[in-house]
Amino acid sequence: MFKGLTPITYNGREVWPLIEGGKGVAATNHASAGAWAAAGGVGTVSAVNADSYDPDGKIVPQIYRALTRRERHEELVEYAIDGAVEQVRRAWDIAGGRGAININVLWEMGGAQRVLHGVLERTRGLVAGVTCGAGMPYKLSEIAASYQVHYLPIVSSGRAFRALWKRAYSKAAEWLAGVVYEDPWLAGGHNGLSNAEDPLKPEDPYPRVKALRDTMREGGIPDTTPIIMAGGVWYLRDWDHWIDNPELGAIAFQYGTRPLLTRESPIPDGWKDKLLGIDHGDISLHRFSPTGFYSSAVRNPFLRFLEARSERQIAFSTQEAGDHVFQLDVGVKGKNFWVTRGDLLRAREWFGQGFTDALKTPDNTLVYVTPTEKTDIRKDQADCMGCLSQCSFSSWADTETNSTGRLADPRSFCIQKTLQDIAHGGDTDRNLMFAGHSASNFRRDPFYSNGFVPTVKQLVDRILTGD
Structure with a gap:
C-alpha cells in the first residue's frame, strides 16, 4: 500500500480516494464503472449519450428519425436518459455493494438539466454523486440536493469555484462531496482554459490547487472535503508531497486516461491498440471542438x-x-x-x-x-x-x-x-480520439509491457502500490 494513502468516507461508506474519470459518449460505461467501484474506488458512469440495450443485450443504435432539429433533440434527450439509467443500474449490480457509483454530465451538453433530472429520478438510491464540468454548472447543487445526491463540480481554478460557491453552492453546502480540479493543460477531453491562460505555457498544478483550497476555506468548507486532482495522474508516487499536506487538505485522485486500457473498458480494441503506441507529444491541445472549449486528443x-x-x-x-x-x-x-x-x-x-x-x-x-x-x-x-x-x-x-x-x-x-x-468500432484515424497528456506512459510503463491489458481490479491494485 502506498504510504499515506488512506480510505475516505464517501456517501456513508469507506472508499479509496481513487475516482474513475467519466469519459463521455460510451467511453466509460457500466462495466468499467462497476468494476472500479467493486475494487473499492468510486466508479463513474458517463451520462453523456450513454448506450441502451435491446432485449438480447445488443447496443441500440442512436438513430434520429425526426425531420427537425428540435424533434431530433427530443429524441437525443430520451436516448440520453434511458441509456444513463440502464448504465447506472448495471454498474450498481457489478459493484455488489462495494465502493460507490457516480455519474458524470457535461453542463454544455444539450438538455443537460433535463437529462440530470431524468436520470436521478429513475436511479434513486443508486447514484452517490454527480461530477459535472464543461461550463459553469450553477444549478448542479440545486438539482443534486433535490434528490439527496452529492455533487462534485469540475473546475480549473479557484476563481471559477468562488463564482459557483457564491452564486449557488453555498445554499446546498451539505451535499458538496468534493471539488474536482481538472488541470487544463494535462487532462484529456474538454478543458477549462480561460482567456487569461496561455495554452502553450502549462502552469504547475500545485499553486493552483492551493489557491482552490484557500478559496474553499474562505467559504467555510472544511479541509476534510477533498480536492480531487484530475489530469496527468498516473503514478501516485509522483504526488507523494500532496498526500497529508496541510496546505492542501484532503486530496483524492481522478484517473481518466489510464482506465481506458483495461479489459472492462468499453472502447474498441483498435482504440486500445493505439493507446499502447502513443508517444510524448502525440497529444494535441486544440480548439476545433464545436463547444468552443480547448480539448486534448490524440493528434491522429x-x-x-x-x-x-x-x-x-x-x-x-x-x-x-x-x-x-x-x-x-x-x-x-x-x-x-x-x-x-x-x-x-x-x-x-x-x-x-x-x-x-x-x-x-x-x-x-x-x-x-x-x-x-x-x-x-x-x-x-x-x-x-x-x-x-x-x-x-x-x-x-x-x-x-x-x-x-x-x-x-x-x-x-x-x-x-x-x-x-x-x-463503437469506427476508424481510429478518421475520428476524434480523446486522451490525456499522460497517455504516452502506456508505452513506457513496464506494467503494460508486451501489450498487457489489466482488469480494473489489477489496475487499482497497481495504483495502490504507488505505481
Whole structure:
C-alpha cells in the first residue's frame, strides 16, 4: 500500500480516494464503472449519450428519425436518459455493494438539466454523486440536493469555484462531496482554459490547487472535503508531497486516461491498440471542438485533417479596403470578395490542388475544401440533433430560436457523430480520439509491457502500490 494513502468516507461508506474519470459518449460505461467501484474506488458512469440495450443485450443504435432539429433533440434527450439509467443500474449490480457509483454530465451538453433530472429520478438510491464540468454548472447543487445526491463540480481554478460557491453552492453546502480540479493543460477531453491562460505555457498544478483550497476555506468548507486532482495522474508516487499536506487538505485522485486500457473498458480494441503506441507529444491541445472549449486528443490523421483545413484559410472584405483590393475569382460565386494579392495567389493554388469550394466562417474568412468535404460538412450540419447547448459547427442553440445567431463554422466538426463512431468500432484515424497528456506512459510503463491489458481490479491494485 502506498504510504499515506488512506480510505475516505464517501456517501456513508469507506472508499479509496481513487475516482474513475467519466469519459463521455460510451467511453466509460457500466462495466468499467462497476468494476472500479467493486475494487473499492468510486466508479463513474458517463451520462453523456450513454448506450441502451435491446432485449438480447445488443447496443441500440442512436438513430434520429425526426425531420427537425428540435424533434431530433427530443429524441437525443430520451436516448440520453434511458441509456444513463440502464448504465447506472448495471454498474450498481457489478459493484455488489462495494465502493460507490457516480455519474458524470457535461453542463454544455444539450438538455443537460433535463437529462440530470431524468436520470436521478429513475436511479434513486443508486447514484452517490454527480461530477459535472464543461461550463459553469450553477444549478448542479440545486438539482443534486433535490434528490439527496452529492455533487462534485469540475473546475480549473479557484476563481471559477468562488463564482459557483457564491452564486449557488453555498445554499446546498451539505451535499458538496468534493471539488474536482481538472488541470487544463494535462487532462484529456474538454478543458477549462480561460482567456487569461496561455495554452502553450502549462502552469504547475500545485499553486493552483492551493489557491482552490484557500478559496474553499474562505467559504467555510472544511479541509476534510477533498480536492480531487484530475489530469496527468498516473503514478501516485509522483504526488507523494500532496498526500497529508496541510496546505492542501484532503486530496483524492481522478484517473481518466489510464482506465481506458483495461479489459472492462468499453472502447474498441483498435482504440486500445493505439493507446499502447502513443508517444510524448502525440497529444494535441486544440480548439476545433464545436463547444468552443480547448480539448486534448490524440493528434491522429483526423486532427491533422482539421489543422490542414484551417490552414487553407484567407480573410476577405466585402468591399475594397486597405490591401484587400484583389477580387477573388476561385471557389466563390459573386464578386464581393476582396482579398490581398498573396491570398489570391494562395487561393488559386488550392483551387488547382482540388480544393475548389470556399466556405464562409463566422470570422469573415474563407476555408477551401474539396467538393466531397463540402458535401460531408453540409450533411453533418443538416443532421444536427442538438447534442450541445450551443454548437459552433451547426449554429444550434438550446434556446427558443434554436440558433446561436452566428454563421455555422466549417472549421469545426460534428462531435456527436465522431465520438459515437469511434466508441463503437469506427476508424481510429478518421475520428476524434480523446486522451490525456499522460497517455504516452502506456508505452513506457513496464506494467503494460508486451501489450498487457489489466482488469480494473489489477489496475487499482497497481495504483495502490504507488505505481
